[in-house]
Amino acid sequence: MTTPSRVTIKDVAARAGVSKGAVSLAFNRKPGVSDATRDRIFEAARQLGWEPNPTARSLAGRRVDAVGLAICRPARLLGLEPFYMEFVSGVESVLTEHACSLLLRLVRTVEEEVGLQDSWWRGKHVSGSILVDFRADDPRAAAVRRLGIPVVAVGHPSLTGGLTSVWTDDASAVTEAVRYLAALGHVRIARVGGTAALGHTAIRTAAFDAAARALGLTGASQVATDFSGDVGARATRSLLAAPAADRPTAIVYDNDIMAVAGLSVAAEMGLSVPGDVSLLAWDDSQLCRLTHPTLSAMSHDVHGFGAEVARTLFGVITGDGGAGSHAVPTPVLTPRGSTAPPR
Amino acid sequence: MTTPSRVTIKDVAARAGVSKGAVSLAFNRKPGVSDATRDRIFEAARQLGWEPNPTARSLAGRRVDAVGLAICRPARLLGLEPFYMEFVSGVESVLTEHACSLLLRLVRTVEEEVGLQDSWWRGKHVSGSILVDFRADDPRAAAVRRLGIPVVAVGHPSLTGGLTSVWTDDASAVTEAVRYLAALGHVRIARVGGTAALGHTAIRTAAFDAAARALGLTGASQVATDFSGDVGARATRSLLAAPAADRPTAIVYDNDIMAVAGLSVAAEMGLSVPGDVSLLAWDDSQLCRLTHPTLSAMSHDVHGFGAEVARTLFGVITGDGGAGSHAVPTPVLTPRGSTAPPR
DNA sequence: AATAAGGACTTTACCGGTTTAGTAACGGCT
DNA sequence: AGCCGTTACTAAACCGGTAAAGTCCTTATT
Incomplete structure (x- = not known):
């Protein structure tokens, strides 16, 4: 644990035959040092393997990294x-x-x-x-x-x-998602949302409501989760357990994980995707292309x-x-x- | 952007009617301050909402957080x-x-x-x-x-x-994985490994070889990837594209993502899991319980x-x-x- | 020739703490 | 009373830089 003789600005200054201030100026590319001196300073610093100590630098009032x-x-x-x-x-x-x-x-x-x-x-x-x-x-x-x-x-x-x-723009995205599913002919659309307390979840919830109403979708419904796969699976299970006449034919998820979970719940319940129920994921991480069937998703470049x-x-x-x-x-x-x- | 009058140790000292040094001693629970004074100092600090500046502290030679x-x-x-x-x-x-x-x-x-x-x-x-x-x-x-x-x-x-x-202990884990698959009756076992340059990948590769040899598995094979789902999928595809007599009947993956990718490749090629091919994931994140079928995995608490x-x-x-x-x-x-x- | 204006540095004063050396006051002991 | 050992603090140095305020020297200006 030999402390490797911390080299400071003073050492560099001494070696270059100038003052601390000059070294500081040189290293911050500020005017006030001749090219020749600057070179000498840099050379000295290189030889000693010195670079400014960020802590001291930030104490002295500079930007932090x-x-x-x-x-x-x-x-x-x-x-x-x-x-x-x-x-x-x-x-x-x-x-x-x-x-x-x-x-x-x-x-x-x-x-x-x-x-x-x-x-x-x-x-x-x-x-x-x-x-x-x-x-x-x-x-x-x-x-x-x-x-x-x-x-x-x-x-x-x-x-x-x-x-x-x-x-x-989550609101527009939700609206597009709903419109797309409605255009395919879905009427009973559900949304498995994220954590209710989060602002963007609320925005999506409101947008979903508005879009469903605008399109006259009577069977639209939403539930909140915590974004986890487990809770997403549970939500899906309870949605799909409804009698076939009430059961949603399309589900939108607020992230990828829950959509993947939903996919496997559908499989486990013997429902085919997208035959019996369509699923739409959100975020579109690589995950969506790794499932079978691959997951349709609201895709953005995270x-x-x-x-x-x-x-x-x-x-x-x-x-x-x-x-x-x-x-x-x-x-x-x-x-x-x-x-x-x-x- | 009004700088909110930074409060420093000096202010606290002034308010408590002591020197900077005393405040420092008090805050570092070092001897040399009477209980009464210490309380006064803490009270002053509380009122001013002061807490020691970590940067200054670390410059002065203390531990960092x-x-x-x-x-x-x-x-x-x-x-x-x-x-x-x-x-x-x-x-x-x-x-x-x-x-x-x-x-x-x-x-x-x-x-x-x-x-x-x-x-x-x-x-x-x-x-x-x-x-x-x-x-x-x-x-x-x-x-x-x-x-x-x-x-x-x-x-x-x-x-x-x-x-x-x-x-x-990656080596033991790989060995257990291979033994398990061999015990199920698999002979042609493949491993889709991670980045070859990494030490732990090398360890697993060696252990896989050793285990396969020890069990006399003639059809064992391994490929390296970069841990990504895409490359994992590609590797799986080329493994499963072999004529049925050469095709591996079990594949071990070095992470979850590639296993999920492998699962969907199998589905896409019309092979049933685990009927035609068994898949074994690694790490066992929540992902493994969210697929259908669920993924067997080498599981640990990451x-x-x-x-x-x-x-x-x-x-x-x-x-x-x-x-x-x-x-x-x-x-x-x-x-x-x-x-x-x-x- | 006297003076102003720069350029190239050096000096010095911080930044906000920690720490060491030093001092005053107090109590106990012989 | 005199001496010693604590205890409770203060003053000052220091950490490793930055930045403002000098100092000195050279060159251009009037």
């Missing part, structure tokens, strides 16, 4: 939600270009998240944060505004309290979504551009093998 | 790999108890990771790191030892160069694995205990609907 993301969902559930990992990997792909890391933390409540963001920011651990999973009356918008933290909120502008936001969020955050942090709300492309219906006209 | 994890796999692939997100969520669950965050970064090469770990450590951004995905002649063990970074390596002791490690890794890391960081190598329970065969005797 990490952004925060707190996720408020049960740890065990997250593990299987393809959305998040794909979202995170999209975020990472942009951060990496900026030599920036992601500070990730699971929290239990939004209140806990507020405290965390506060301490991350005041402790200069992050130069900005990504806020996800907005719910009704979310305290985070007010909190981060009060603290002055640069953030980008993931969610519809109506939920994110005026913060710079990036969002997908990786790209994450990347866009990260790009927007950099805009907010540097102060140039980025304010306002940015819609990313609306999920588009991708018909595959799990949807067809009802029998 | 984050641990690092760099993952070296293509971003798009990670998105769907249930293993990682579940592993990470297990790690998080323990970190959270210690009010510690995870610094996550995707890297392209191990060399890049070495540089990153170096800069994280020297910059006091992390108090330790988790190292995953060891490959042959991995440079990381030597590097972190040279730098004196507290780490826990995830992988078999033969791969992790003497670092404190946590590992699952979440708990991550948690154990985090606990071990804390042991290494604090210096008490933790050295050596810790095996977590070997994946255990969980038969479900996708395996049966060959026809």
Whole structure:
């Protein structure tokens, strides 16, 4: 455990025969150092293998090289939600270009998240944060505004309290999903939704209602879940257990996992997909192409979504551009093998 | 964007009528402050809503409240790999108890990771790191030892160069998988493996070979993939396209995703599972219970694995205990609907 | 020739804590 | 009374940088 003789700016300065200040100027590409000296400094730094200590740098008031993301969902559930990992990997792909890391933390409540963001920011651990999973009356918008933290909120502008936001048009997507199924001839359409407390779930629920009413679909129904495959399976089972005359002939799911679960419930109950019941997934991770039949889905580029969020955050942090709300492309219906006209 | 008047240790000291030093002592529960004063200090801090600035703290030489994890796999692939997100969520669950965050970064090469770990450590951004995905002649063990970074390596002791490690006994698990299939009567068993460059893939490959030879299975064969569903599907397709007499009657996959993909390939080729071909998945995420038929799998508690890794890391960081190598329970065969005797 | 204007650095003052050395006050002991 | 050992604090140095305010020297301007 021999501490490898930490080399600091002072060593570099000594070796290059200049002051600390000169080294700092050189390394931050600021004017005030001649080319010759700059070269000498860089050479000295290279020889000693020095690079500025980020902690000291951020204490002294510079930007930090990490952004925060707190996720408020049960740890065990997250593990299987393809959305998040794909979202995170999209975020990472942009951060990496900026030599920036992601500070990730699971929290239990939004209140806990507020405290965390506060301490991350005041402790200069992050130069900005990504806020996800907005719910009704979310305290985070007010909190981060009060603290002055640069953030980008993931969610519809109506939920994110005026913060710079990036969002997908869930309402339009739900409407398209319902219209598509109705166009195939389905009348009894069900929706297996996500966690009721989440704002975007509420938006989808309202949109589903509106679309069903507009199309005069009498047998439309919705249930809420927690996004897990188990609960999704249970919901599907109870929907499909109804007498054939009442049973939905099409089900829309709020994520892929539940759709996969629904597929196997149908199989287990001896119902054919899409013959007896059509299934429509959401997010369209790779999973949808790996089942049999393949799953029709509302498809969007989650990786790209994450990347866009990260790009927007950099805009907010540097102060140039980025304010306002940015819609990313609306999920588009991708018909595959799990949807067809009802029998 | 009104900066909310950062409150520092000086303010607390002033308010409590003591010096900065006293506040520091009080907050670090060190002797040298009377109970009465300590209470006054805490009260002052509470009123001002102060808590020590971690950056300043770590500059001044204290421990940091984050641990690092760099993952070296293509971003798009990670998105769907249930293993990682579940592993990470297990790690998080323990970190959270210690009010510690995870610094996550995707890297392209191990060399890049070495540089990153170096800069994280020297910059006091992390108090330790988790190292995953060891490959042959991995440079990381030597590097972190040279730098004196507290780490826990995830992988078999033969791969992790003497670092404190946590590992699952892949060899035994593979052997059990092969024995199980052989016991069912299978002779032509194939394995769709992961990325060949990874150490644990090599271990499984060797173990598969050994087990097949030991059992005198003449038709055993293996292919390498990149862990993605697409490539897994392609591998399955080419295995099953062989004439019936050569075609494997059982396939072991190195993760869940590829097994799910394999299941749908079988269906698409008109082969019944487990009638014509048995499939065995690996990791056993929730996914395996969501397919039809459900997937038999080598099952282990990935979440708990991550948690154990985090606990071990804390042991290494604090210096008490933790050295050596810790095996977590070997994946255990969980038969479900996708395996049966060959026809 | 006197003066202003830059350029190239150096000095010095922080950033917000921790930590060490130093001091004053108090109690116990001989 | 004198000496020692604690205890409770304070003052100041330090961590490794950044940034504002000098200093000195050269060159252009009037």
